[in-house]
Amino acid sequence: MQKGRSEILTPSTAGTKLTEHAVPKIIAAHGEAGRWCWEEYFGGRIRNANTRKTYLHAVRNFLHWCDTEGVPLQEISPGMVGRYFDLHPGSTPTKKLHMSAIRGLFDVLVQRHVMILNPALSVRTERYSVTEGKTPEITVEQSRQLLKSIELQSAIDFRDRAIISMLVYTAARVGAVAKLRLGDLVDEGNHLMIKFREKGGKDRSIPARISLREELDEYLVMLPINGSSKDDPVFRSAVGRTGLLTESPMSAIDICRMVKRRLKAAGLPLSASPHSFRSCTATDLLEQGISLEDVQYLLGHSDSRVTRLYDRRQRKITRNIVERISV
Incomplete structure (x- = not known):
C-alpha cells in the first residue's frame, strides 16, 4: 500500500514507527489526564502481556490513522470509527x-472525563460465527508417527520427545508447557502430577500417564546438575547444534519451531502446530465415548462450546458423505 493520509499501518510498520512506551500525541494533547488514562488502561487494567501487546498495536494503529486524518481526540465520531474498520485489511x-x-480505551477516557461519549460503542463489525476451530488438524496416526520418528541420540532428542508427549497426553497449551518449572512436577507416589499455569491465571493439575512419566524421567536425568532447583525450567534451550542443554528455558516460540522441525523430519504436513495436539486429543477422547464435560475439563475450557470447536468428528462425517455422491 502506498503512503497516504488514510494509510492503516501493518503490525511491522506500526512496530517501527510507533514506540511501545510513548503516549501517542493525540492522547498526550490532553495532558496529565490523557497520560493517566493511557497508563491505567495498558499498565493497570490489562494484565496479560500478550493481550497488552495486541491491544497496543490495535489502538496505536487507530490513533495514528486519526492523527493522519487531522482529527483530534474529541472530534472522533462513530462514523469515523466505522470508516476506519471499512478500510481495515484484517479478517x-x-x-x-x-x-x-x-472501545476499552475510550471507556477509560469517558470514565476519567477526558471524553464525553465513547464513539466506538455503537459501531458494529461484521457478524462472525464459528462451528469448528481453525487449528490445523493432526491425526492420532500422524502423532504416533511423529513420536516414533525421533531417534534418541542426544539430550535434545529426549527433550523433544517429552515435550511432544506432554502436548499430546495433557492437551496443555504450548505457553503453559514452556512455563513449567521442576517444582511443578509433583511426585505423589503412585503417580506424577503436573501443575500448569494456563492463560487467564488458571492453575491446573493433570496426572501424567505412565508413558509420559517414563519419558520425563529419561529426559530429566540429562539436565545440568547445577540447574535442578524447583524454580529451574523443565524444558531447556540448546547450545547451538551441540546437542547440549543450557540452564535457560525454551520459549513457546522455541517449542513451535521445534515441532515444525520434527514434523518436517518425519515427512508430515507442516501446517500442524503445537495447538493441533489439543484438537487431536479432544477428538480422540470424544470418539472413544468420553463425555464432553470430561474433555472440557482436560482442556481447561470454561464453556463447552469452545471444546466443541476442537471436535473434528463432524469433519470426518462430512468427508464420508461427499465420497458417497454418485455423480
Whole structure:
C-alpha cells in the first residue's frame, strides 16, 4: 500500500514507527489526564502481556490513522470509527479484537472525563460465527508417527520427545508447557502430577500417564546438575547444534519451531502446530465415548462450546458423505 493520509499501518510498520512506551500525541494533547488514562488502561487494567501487546498495536494503529486524518481526540465520531474498520485489511475476528481494544480505551477516557461519549460503542463489525476451530488438524496416526520418528541420540532428542508427549497426553497449551518449572512436577507416589499455569491465571493439575512419566524421567536425568532447583525450567534451550542443554528455558516460540522441525523430519504436513495436539486429543477422547464435560475439563475450557470447536468428528462425517455422491 502506498503512503497516504488514510494509510492503516501493518503490525511491522506500526512496530517501527510507533514506540511501545510513548503516549501517542493525540492522547498526550490532553495532558496529565490523557497520560493517566493511557497508563491505567495498558499498565493497570490489562494484565496479560500478550493481550497488552495486541491491544497496543490495535489502538496505536487507530490513533495514528486519526492523527493522519487531522482529527483530534474529541472530534472522533462513530462514523469515523466505522470508516476506519471499512478500510481495515484484517479478517473479521481481527477486526473484532481491534474494536474491543479501541472501545476499552475510550471507556477509560469517558470514565476519567477526558471524553464525553465513547464513539466506538455503537459501531458494529461484521457478524462472525464459528462451528469448528481453525487449528490445523493432526491425526492420532500422524502423532504416533511423529513420536516414533525421533531417534534418541542426544539430550535434545529426549527433550523433544517429552515435550511432544506432554502436548499430546495433557492437551496443555504450548505457553503453559514452556512455563513449567521442576517444582511443578509433583511426585505423589503412585503417580506424577503436573501443575500448569494456563492463560487467564488458571492453575491446573493433570496426572501424567505412565508413558509420559517414563519419558520425563529419561529426559530429566540429562539436565545440568547445577540447574535442578524447583524454580529451574523443565524444558531447556540448546547450545547451538551441540546437542547440549543450557540452564535457560525454551520459549513457546522455541517449542513451535521445534515441532515444525520434527514434523518436517518425519515427512508430515507442516501446517500442524503445537495447538493441533489439543484438537487431536479432544477428538480422540470424544470418539472413544468420553463425555464432553470430561474433555472440557482436560482442556481447561470454561464453556463447552469452545471444546466443541476442537471436535473434528463432524469433519470426518462430512468427508464420508461427499465420497458417497454418485455423480
